[in-house]
Amino acid sequence: MRPFALKCKVNGLDMEREIPSSRSLLDFIREDLGLKGTKEGCGEGECGACLVLLDGKAVNSCLMMAVQLHGKELVTIEGLKGKDGGLHPLQKTFMEEGAVQCGFCTPGLIVASEALLRRKPDATLEDIKQELTGNLCRCTGYEKVLSAVEKARDERNA
Numbered sequence: 711m712r713p714f715a716l717k718c719k720v721n722g723l724d725m726e727r728e729i730p731s732s733r734s735l736l737d738f739i740r741e742d743l744g745l746k747g748t749k750e751g752c753g754e755g756e757c758g759a760c761l762v763l764l765d766g767k768a769v770n771s772c773l774m775m776a777v778q779l780h781g782k783e784l785v786t787i788e789g790l791k792g793k794d795g796g797l798h799p800l801q802k803t804f805m806e807e808g809a810v811q812c813g814f815c816t817p818g819l820i821v822a823s824e825a826l827l828r829r830k831p832d833a834t835l836e837d838i839k840q841e842l843t844g845n846l847c848r849c850t851g852y853e854k855v856l857s858a859v860e861k862a863r864d865e866r867n868a
């Protein structure tokens with residue numbers, strides 16, 4: 711099978727690369743680009759560990775093919791930064807609120823939360839809970855995660 715000539719933007723940088731057309735987006739991110747912050751949990755669209763932003767929308771990269779990235783902009787957890795180039799506000803509030811334990815789910819939770827706050831800057835607690843229903847976390851019990859997202863929302867809107 712002939713390789714596919716992929717053109718896209720990844721974390722702010724233009725990229726051109728030949729890839730097998732059968733490559734999953736998740737494998738492309740983790741194995742080809744070496745961006746290991748995006749996690750593989752279930753591999754079936756159930757856990758949210760593999761979430762990335764595609765043209766600003768949160769998508770499960772385990773359910774997509776890399777060719778679907780053509781002409782689009784991908785942002786992974788590594789590409790989320792604060793205005794000063796340091797930690798993103800959600801990364802800060804997750805740390806401050808103790809919303810990270812083993813951390814496996816954290817990139818997906820932050821990507822989902824960022825997608826929500828971009829779409830709905832005044833998201834309510836219910837909106838946040840609804841958005842994060844697709845993100846499984848075995849460690850935190852979610853309370854601190856919700857506090858962290860609310861805190862980031864409030865700081866963003868201050």
Ligand code: FES
Pocket residue numbers: 749750751752753754755756757758759760761770771772773
């Ligand atoms: S690894 Fe993609 S949703 Fe679980």
Ligand code: FES
Pocket residue numbers: 809810811812813814815816846847848849850
């Ligand atoms: S912090 Fe361990 S799975 Fe969420």
